[in-house]
Amino acid sequence: MKWSQTYIPTLRDDPTEAEIASHRLLVRAGYIRKLAAGVYNYLPLMQRVLLKVTQIVREEMNASGAQEILMPVLHPSELWRQSGRWETVGRELMRARDRHDRDLVLGGTHEEVVTSLIRGEVKSYRQLPLNLYQIQNKFRDEIRPRFGLMRGREFIMKDAYSFDKDEESFKVAYQKMLDAYFKTFSRCGLETRMVEADTGAMGGKAAHEFMVIVDTEGGENIIFYCDKCDYAANMDKASSLEENPQEEEESEKPLEKVATPDAKSVEEVTAFLDVPARKLAKTLLYKADGKVVAAMIRGDRQINEIKLENFLGCINLEMADAQTVEKITGAAVGFAGPLNLKGVTIVADEEIPRLRNFVTGANQNDYHFKNVNIGRDFKIDQVTEIRCAQEGETCPRCEKGKLYTNRGIEVGNTFMLGTKYSQALGANFLDVDGKEKPFIMGSYGIGITRTAQAAVEKFHDEKGIIWPASIAPYSVEVLPLNVADEMQTRVAFEIYEKTKEQGIEALIDDRDERAGVKFNDADLIGLPLRINVGAKSLKENKVEIGVRKTREVISVGQNQAVEKCKELLSDL
RNA sequence: CGGGGCGUGGCGCAGUCUGGUUAGCGCACUUGCUUGGGGUGCAAGGGGUCGGCCGUUCAAAUCGGCUCGCCCCGACCA
Known part of the structure; x- marks a missing residue:
């Protein structure tokens, strides 16, 4: 073309x-x-x-x-x-x-x-x-x-x-x-x-x-x-496998309500109380097809809503809005906890039951509970995996490898x-x-x-696209540097015709443009091979074949160009 | 849907805040010359209801309201 x-x-x-x-x-x-x-x-x-x-x-x-x-x-x-x-x-x-x-x-x-x-x-x-x-x-x-x-x-x-x-x-x-x-x-x-x-x-x-x-x-x-x-x-x-599937061996300490003014996020609460995030349980309220559900997950974890949605078998799962949270917990967003949470199903990540003496919201503004323990202080309705896997954790299949x-x-x-x-x-x-x-x-x-x-997305550089040969729009671009030069144009068209005879799909840049423009456009559209037909090489009856991927330039006799392209294409 | 932003020749933008010459620039385009191995140079041209509607005003690209479209961040994702 x-x-x-x-x-x-x-x-x-x-x-x-x-x-x-x-x-x-x-x-x-x-x-x-x-x-x-x-x-x-x-x-x-x-x-x-x-x-x-x-x-x-x-x-x-x-x-x-x-x-x-x-x-x-x-x-x-x-x-x-x-x-x-x-x-x-x-x-x-x-x-x-x-x-x-x-x-x-x-x-x-x-x-x-x-x-x-x-x-x-x-x-x-x-x-x-x-x-x-x-x-x-x-x-x-x-x-x-x-x-x-x-x-x-x-x-x-x-x-x-x-x-x-x-x-x-x-x-x-x-x-x-x-x-x-x-x-x-x-x-x-x-x-x-x-x-x-x-x-x-x-x-x-x-x-x-x-x-x-x-x-x-x-x-x-x-x-x-x-x-x-x-x-x-x-x-x-x-x-991923739980990093610590055993129950923590700590004796239960007495439940304690502590003031945590303005501490709402995991970072704020853990910093204020000086406990690690993994010793805190987030309580997130969701609306599952309109019904409010509480999801509990460790403070250092991200919830996986897909897993929760699948577990609940609901069609529409969304975070409860601030109004709903306040109505259910009696406190602003950030202080929700499982204690005294009425009329709401509690779904906990499987890591939660392992925790001892952990922190949760107190369902009261500016207060959290310390030393919370399951069974003694509240009950979980259902346990399942609802956390996101994290890099570096152990593979759930072979139980040996690490996840990347x-x-x-x-x-x-x-x-x-x-x-x-x-x-x-x-x-x-x-x-x-x-x-x-x-x-x-x-x-x-x-x-x-x-x-x-x-x-x-996979194959490009700063100059343009680099198509894999099998899906490139054409295999070769024939590029006469100066179409005003009859010799160049003639040789370029001869080569172009020959590629077609050989079943190689070729595009010939026959525009009366400067070489630089054509080079840049050629790099941009990204055909695997380019045949430069210019005065310099032609003096020696040669042309250049440029490989887009490697940027390699091969000088070949003008009559060998098409054969060489065929050879190169078989490797691209 | 929430937050932020944009809409001005084909493309990319300035002008808008502070209303008032003929709406400007780069690229692209046309013509002529020039140049010819990595986006030549010079000259002359063509092309714009300033997204749309309504309003304010002597006067609107510029101010106000509405509306349409688009982009970015987030939630969503066969």
Whole structure:
């Protein structure tokens, strides 16, 4: 393709809309343009990248035995009501209304649709297993769209859905998808780490996420992994062994109410009373679907609301507002404690029962209790793990290794749905034993647009993008330094034609621009190889091949250029 | 939704506080010359309902109200 004939609106200056490197570069290099918050145009170069990624995904999905279909974007709300997600997904669901005032959903995922598609049609275990997938624009009413394509309101996703007759068969199907995912991302030039994840509004039994590990702020997720075994989980899911599972061997001291004027935060109280944070129990009040619940956790810990929400089995969990706190505890926020807390369920982290003679709020302004002891002073209703794991703690799986953290970009996810959707929507089949059973389902997503941007976030430098060869919009850029020089132009076009004959996708920068402009644009758009055709080299019948990734420049005879590129590309 | 900020040629911004010339600058664009291995130089041009509506005023980009959109921080996250 000739540069002069394609639309590549590069910018000399950084766009202000972008915060992270990949977003900035995609805009600056003329790959994307924003239409509205979280909604983007994909320009010619981007479209080529997306087609490359899509093609790889398609090939690997097909190889795994999945079949491509295309489902509607527009869904009737009834389906989402049947599955219960009209309520549970709530705010993220992109909704619309037609002229008859009927509610519609712009699909962000298609469990309901695909289940209704096969229900009534797939009636026998003989028709299983089945895996259907599609690649399509998806919608999500993001609370705050961010980071370009990373967190958009409209984006492209591959979503696959598997149907099996039993757990055994499902395991095989699930493993097939995991294998396909590793292959897919690896072919895109991205090493991924699979981590355990929470199932969220998706429901089901278990879930995994595929993360591209990055060390920039573009990595939105924190993942925990063990240095000794293969345990890896995201922040929501990660757990750790208790550092001290024995009960503390301290004899109970008498309960004491102490004045703690203006000391509300853990830091203030522990400093004032001169006790370590781990000897204090925070009491946090939540509203779980409207019902007030108290969560107790050690002072040096962070609460994991996902774990609490899952434990309570509620749809909506939020911190109680100051008014509610005052009504329940009779004191301002910061002085809540478990003693004399009436009509509220107390859920405690599993570390709490180990504590002896600890500090809690007194449910009275400017007072705390010291030497609080469970059993003697108050009762806990339920105990479970509701704390966040922390770096350096012991791995819950092998019980030997230490946990480390990394930042990651989620590019794929897989969910073991079980029978959640098949049951809710009445999708059953007849098994060998003649009994009617709901399908065992799995759902599997790959963010196409997000994967492309993750590659940029992972591979770039201060000059621009450095595409992995497999998903670069073109493999080679041919760059005649001065198009006014007929010789250069002629040789450049000869080489360009030859790349095409050899099946190498090339872009030729035939614009009448200064060499510097073209060099900078070339670095910016980030094709793996560049062939410089300039007067200096041509004197010796040579051209230069620049490798974007290594910045290496190789001088070769003008007739060897294409062969050399082929060779270089096989390693990129 | 809470906190902060922005909206002025295609892009990036100044001007707004303290109302009053013809609304200005850089980049980009057009034409001519020049230059030709890392964003050439010179000259001449084109392009703006100052987000929108209502109001105050002799006079509004500038003051007030409403509204729309966008960005940042936070809560949320298939």
